[in-house]
Amino acid sequence: MAEERRNARRVLLAMPLGFCAGVERAVETVERALGEYGAPVYVRGQIVHSEQVLEDLSGRGAVFVDSEEEVPDGAVCILSAHGVAPEVRRRVTARDLRVIDATCPLVAKVHVEVRRYARAGRTVVLIGRRGHEEVEGTVGEAPEYTHVVMSEEEIDALPIAPDAPVAYAMQTTLAVDDAARLVARLRERFSDLIGPGKDDICYASQNRQAAVKAIARECDLVLVAGARNSSNSNRLVDVARAQGTAAHLVPDAPELDSAWLERARVVGVGAGASAPQRLVDAILRRLAELGYEDVEERELMRETVTFRAPRWPS
Template sequence: MTVLLAAPRSFCAGVERAIEIVERALQRRPHPVYVRKQIVHNSHVVADLEGRGAVFVDELDEVPDGATVVFSAHGVAPAVRVEADRRGLDVIDATCPLVTKVHAEARRFAGRGDTVILVGHAGHEEVEGTLGEAPRRTVLVADVAGVAALRVKDPDRVSYLTQTTLAADEVAEVVAALRARFPKLRGPGSDDICYATTNRQEAVKAIARDADLVLVVGSRNSSNSQRLVELAKRLGTPAYLIDDAAGLRAEWLTGARVIGLSAGASAPPRLVDEVIAALRSRGPVTVEERAVAAERLQFALPPAVRP
């Protein structure tokens, strides 16, 4: 069996930063340290941090007054920040800087009087946070079909933003449909889809066409991991999302001589190693890495947890 290993894969700079923020908070703040929502969308990361003393909650009403709370990498709406301030909570913000960029754009576009069209998935935490920046001026669209149903106050004053973890190809289709409906459509100066999402999608393209099967390591609620699976399938290759090596199913592997392997941006690298080890337990495996980009970006930690 040959494993085509996609690169880049696993943790991105924003995820590494968010995890380190929680780790440092656990070292420096009285326990428990609360985290609003999952710090990143990966069950293994969450379980590991819970084991070290982090308490994950859905909303701030579960956090005692004055306690330390970390905001997840996906960002929060302004109303959440107001509530935290009112409660006297010790807030440490782990929002990915690339999500913060989208929030700033939402405020700027709404501030100049535009209807802001946010391309994204309803219910995702990142989307909820961005919608909260200008709720009266922002509308959510998930796909091309949704574009046809849009009604805006002034078709000449329309801007768009996107969730950072979407499939680039699908977003391009939605933006093209928006531009066809609203010729004066304006957008961000640079793409909102983050570099790590794009790189991981390009890496999956590099392995999918030569593979009999693609495996993506990531949790079910990880948007960027789900997009990798969908991308491989669109290229005609069977693909499956697995949380870890325990998710492997023998029937998937029957007759598969070349397996593509990647991992979403919130999946720990060790999980990929464990999948390779599980495949090796079935027989000889040759691993061939295919790299499409080198990622060297790092994000600074917030002042509250800097050395």
């Protein structure tokens, strides 16, 4: 019997997975606004990076816009979990809008750090990916003081003197190992360097990376539920591959390519912090159809973090 189980096709489910406290807070904010004010409510940017969540909320009356200028006067305007630059916040508050700020508190913490470093006269090195909404919002706190890097080569090329006062901050959804490597290079490069007392990478990203890392070497393949533009989901793919295991992002169950499963006896499944449970369930159903009916949950730790709802318009 033990031999049969070892040879059977099965799934290892890396837990925790799915929504983090910041994503739950953001989604609940849109749902509450729809309930209290009725449709439409306007959301600047994608409230979270999940095609399924956006489709669901759009169907209920949420309108996602790229700019606050697209929001009509008098309407409800929700700022996404990724945060915005102070200039955006000034523009929305200057208008006749009911503004609700759903910025994740952990992202807001990084904004505070960058402001503090800049006020102290330090050049800020932000470890993050250019073009990501969170990074754009964070840079906006002190654009004239901030440099964005995502490689050791970019750190080496920074136009900053080795003895200049420097501080670093991080995008909250980075891969833990990558961030540690880049901080180590910053310490080698600058003699007067300070950073946050605790890494900026959010607890949920760290937990999901640890959970995927824990199962990856037992697996022939790892599948990660998450949107293509979800930074934390893409980092889970990177973490699995760093363990020498093939890995793929699965934005929707029909996109799971059966060819990936060739010669795969054990398949790991993880999910980003913005991936809804229904996406995970759909992937598991698809795997069951392909012969992977045996699912073993591997819970590395249990999450109990919650955040207060954002301030509501009076």
